[in-house]
Amino acid sequence: MKLNKTSRNFKILDAFYIAMMILPIIFGIVLQVLTKPVSEGIAITGARVYFTIPMPVQDFPITESQVNSAIVMVVIFFFCLYITHGMSKKIELKRQHLAEMIVEKVDSLVKENMGEYFMGFAPFIIAIMALSAFSSLLTLFGLYPPTSDINIVGGWAVLVFFLITYYKMKCGPINYLKGFAEPVALLAPINFISEFATPVSMAFRHYGNVLSGSVISVLLGSALAGLSSMVLGNLPGFLADVPLFQMGIPAVLSIYFDVFSGCLQAFIFAMLTMMYVGGAFDLETYKQKKARKSAKNKQ
Amino acid sequence: MELAIGIILGCCALGTGIAMIAGVGPGIGEGNAVASACEAIARQPESKSSVTTTMLMGCAIAETTGLYALVIAILLIFVAPGLLVDLLVNTMNGLK
Numbered sequence: 001m002k003l004n005k006t007s008r009n010f011k012i013l014d015a016f017y018i019a020m021m022i023l024p025i026i027f028g029i030v031l032q033v034l035t036k037p038v039s040e041g042i043a044i045t046g047a048r049v050y051f052t053i054p055m056p057v058q059d060f061p062i063t064e065s066q067v068n069s070a071i072v073m074v075v076i077f078f079f080c081l082y083i084t085h086g087m088s089k090k091i092e093l094k095r096q097h098l099a100e101m102i103v104e105k106v107d108s109l110v111k112e113n114m115g116e117y118f119m120g121f122a123p124f125i126i127a128i129m130a131l132s133a134f135s136s137l138l139t140l141f142g143l144y145p146p147t148s149d150i151n152i153v154g155g156w157a158v159l160v161f162f163l164i165t166y167y168k169m170k171c172g173p174i175n176y177l178k179g180f181a182e183p184v185a186l187l188a189p190i191n192f193i194s195e196f197a198t199p200v201s202m203a204f205r206h207y208g209n210v211l212s213g214s215v216i217s218v219l220l221g222s223a224l225a226g227l228s229s230m231v232l233g234n235l236p237g238f239l240a241d242v243p244l245f246q247m248g249i250p251a252v253l254s255i256y257f258d259v260f261s262g263c264l265q266a267f268i269f270a271m272l273t274m275m276y277v278g279g280a281f282d283l284e285t286y287k288q289k290k291a292r293k294s295a296k297n298k299q
Numbered sequence: 300m301e302l303a304i305g306i307i308l309g310c311c312a313l314g315t316g317i318a319m320i321a322g323v324g325p326g327i328g329e330g331n332a333v334a335s336a337c338e339a340i341a342r343q344p345e346s347k348s349s350v351t352t353t354m355l356m357g358c359a360i361a362e363t364t365g366l367y368a369l370v371i372a373i374l375l376i377f378v379a380p381g382l383l384v385d386l387l388v389n390t391m392n393g394l395k
Contacts, residue, residue, distance in 0.1 A: 044377070201363050208366035211373065268359040271352075 010086060017082040024071040028143050031067070044218050047149050065149035072134045072146065102126065113271065114278035121277070128156060129270040136210055136262025140254075147262070148210040150203060157199035157206075160273050164198065167281040171289060202272055209265050213257030221250055300391060307383045315375045321368030328361040 035050065047064040054060075083099040091097065106126045107119070114121060135147045146152045168176045180191045224245040233240050336354040340347050 204366050204370055205359060205363055208369050209362075212366075212369055215373070264355065264359075268356065271356055272359075 132266035325365035
């Protein structure tokens with residue numbers, strides 16, 4: 001058995017998975033270097049459009065954020081394959097501990113926040129968490145993070161909105177409409193607005209956090225460039241171009257804005273998804289309704 | 300024409316600054332939340348993990364109003380000037 005795990009085929013497959021985790025990122029960097037227009041100084045730009053596919057109603061643009069989120073998906077897919085490769089009942093590889101830890105953590109998180117009924121949601125929650133966290137962490141490679149594009153995050157928020165509505169409808173459409181008249185019928189318009197405010201606020205929260213981080217990083221970078229040219233600008237020769245203050249200081253900020261904030265927003269997005277979807281469903285009412293229905297069918 | 304464009308640009312910048320006053324609210328709110336969380340952890344150190352999770356959630360929710368202001372500010376400073384100047388130039392050309 002031990003020999004089997006270290007056999008040549010096993011190692012080749014491992015190397016393939018690792019290569020497939022790294023290659024998409026290199027592809028993204030190469031694509032960015034090839035297509036990025038040469039610009040003077042530091043600029044704040046949105047996602048670049050690579051090309052557009054003509055469509056009958058509206059042209060369909062392929063943007064940087066779409067390509068980068070596809071890269072993230074490929075990386076996560078091969079990462080999952082890698083850590084679950086060579087699993088066995090008796091743990092032989094260290095990566096199996098990591099895989100088991102992730103699954104156990106997510107299971108307990110979902111159980112705690114949504115209840116036993118929603119245990120099937122655990123893969124969805126970890127998928128959305130990983131997608132969001134890895135997308136935000138893409139800035140570390142100098143790529144455009146897809147989460148700072150409202151279209152990507154808005155798509156996830158719309159998905160969550162549909163889930164919420166589905167689980168509210170599960171107790172019957174009459175119950176769903178009755179939910180708008182809580183606690184007083186007079187508040188129905190406000191409840192109706194707050195129904196649509198949920199996805200909007202989720203999308204804006206995530207996108208605003210990531211985008212504000214990159215905007216502040218760019219502003220600080222240009223400010224530090226100005227400061228170092230002010231201090232060293234009068235010196236002769238190459239000394240005037242030494243980026244004295246741009247060394248190191250932006251990296252400290254990047255730890256907060258890119259690493260911490262990105263992971264935190266991923267966690268918060270997943271937590272809010274769990275809370276909204278779990279809160280939209282009333283298990284007691286559903287059980288009563290089901291019991292009534294089955295009693296009716298028996299008669 | 301130049302004066303009109305100048306007014307547009309200046310007012311967009313002013314509006315951005317005014318919109319970001321909303322950043323005061325989340326600052327105070329999050330400060331209160333973290334202060335209370337510190338007190339709770341000091342009183343019951345064993346509940347640290349759940350208090351921290353709840354606090355982060357609450358901070359994220361409290362931050363929403365500030366982020367609305369941020370989105371409006373970003374729209375005002377990056378999108379609105381171009382749109383409005385284009386609109387102005389087009390209407391002026393149309394009048395001619």
